Amino acid sequence: MAKNVLGSNLEMCCEDPVTGFYRNGKCDTSAEDQGMHSVCVEITDEFLAFSKSTGNDLSTAQKTSGFKGLKKGDRWCICLSRWMEAHEAGKAPNIYLKSTHISTIEFIDREVLNKYALDATM
DSSP states (O other), X not given: OOBBTTSSBOOOOOBTTBOTTXXXXXXXXXXXXXXXXXXXXXXXXXXXXXHHHTTOOOSSOBXXXXXXXXXXXXXXXXXXXXXXXXXXXXXXXXXXXXXXXXXXXXXXXXXXXXXXXXXOOO
């Protein structure tokens, strides 16, 4: 069973819409997930605009894949590098630590994670 950044079992991020690299609702990751979709966040309008401006439009529905598009308040597993870019730009969304994969702590300091934590602190 995958672990979260707190060291306990990785919890569900979102099932509606279904998120995660494996589309199982969890921010589980592995070597085949080159984008490291490991960070469970609460989507904000500011983050959606930032992501769109950098070439990843998460707000527009894509009928071919069944993706309905995200809106403020949705939970979603985002790529680690995208969250870090958003953080550096002052646009990072808050994080659900219980649903964020443990591998994330290899790249983001615990203090930073705690600053954005919605559900717990480390």
